Amino acid sequence: MPKEGLSVLTEKQLAFFFPKEEEETNGDEIIIKRIYAISENVERRKNIQKFTKLEVPSDSEDIVLVFPSQIAQAELAEQEVDEEEVKKSEEDVICSGCGEKGHFFFNCPHKDSRKVSSEPQQKAADPNIYVPVHMRRQADGDYNPDVSIRLSNIPASVDETVIKALYHKVVGNEKEILRIFFPKDYVTGERRDYCFINVSTKEIAQNAISKLDGYLLEYAKLACAISKKRQN
Numbered sequence: 001m002p003k004e005g006l007s008v009l010t011e012k013q014l015a016f017f018f019p020k021e022e023e024e025t026n027g028d029e030i031i032i033k034r035i036y037a038i039s040e041n042v043e044r045r046k047n048i049q050k051f052t053k054l055e056v057p058s059d060s061e062d063i064v065l066v067f068p069s070q071i072a073q074a075e076l077a078e079q080e081v082d083e084e085e086v087k088k089s090e091e092d093v094i095c096s097g098c099g100e101k102g103h104f105f106f107n108c109p110h111k112d113s114r115k116v117s118s119e120p121q122q123k124a125a126d127p128n129i130y131v132p133v134h135m136r137r138q139a140d141g142d143y144n145p146d147v148s149i150r151l152s153n154i155p156a157s158v159d160e161t162v163i164k165a166l167y168h169k170v171v172g173n174e175k176e177i178l179r180i181f182f183p184k185d186y187v188t189g190e191r192r193d194y195c196f197i198n199v200s201t202k203e204i205a206q207n208a209i210s211k212l213d214g215y216l217l218e219y220a221k222l223a224c225a226i227s228k229k230r231q232n
Contacts, residue, residue, distance in 0.1 A: 147205040148227035152194040
């Protein structure tokens, strides 16, 4: 440290950088003591408790010895509980074949001996009621004479409700419609620009085609014809 800077130092700083020396005579020996000034931070750090002396609670109380046999017994108990839950759930299952509780259709004991009923179902009018397979109406070989009309070039804003209103306005009676189906694109999933209208007879279909073909709907000219079978 340069001498010209000594006047700036305090007494503690001078004692720290330039320790004092004292001589003591102990018989034939001369003891030289060098006295340093200790910083206040050193004294403060001495009072801080060391990490190694901190009282840390022991983890020995949380250690539990588990033997393999105990683990196997616990797994068996869990399997028994799972089997009981499965049995309880199977009791609430209703077979779709015979209508009885306690088993699924693939485990039905009456599956091989079951006869197909030709009687029409009585509750078919309500679509929210589940009807077992053996109680459903079977096709007795009757031919369905419905005729399908293809209505093309339909605007994107037109839905089934608009088609029914258009049929009532142009043709006359929307109750003649049995079903309206808008197919969707297989790739994009969006609705196509045509639909199929099912009616009961061919005469009704011809009458609807003669009135709907060429009709202007939202600046779009509709094309109507009898739907043809898809060619594979």
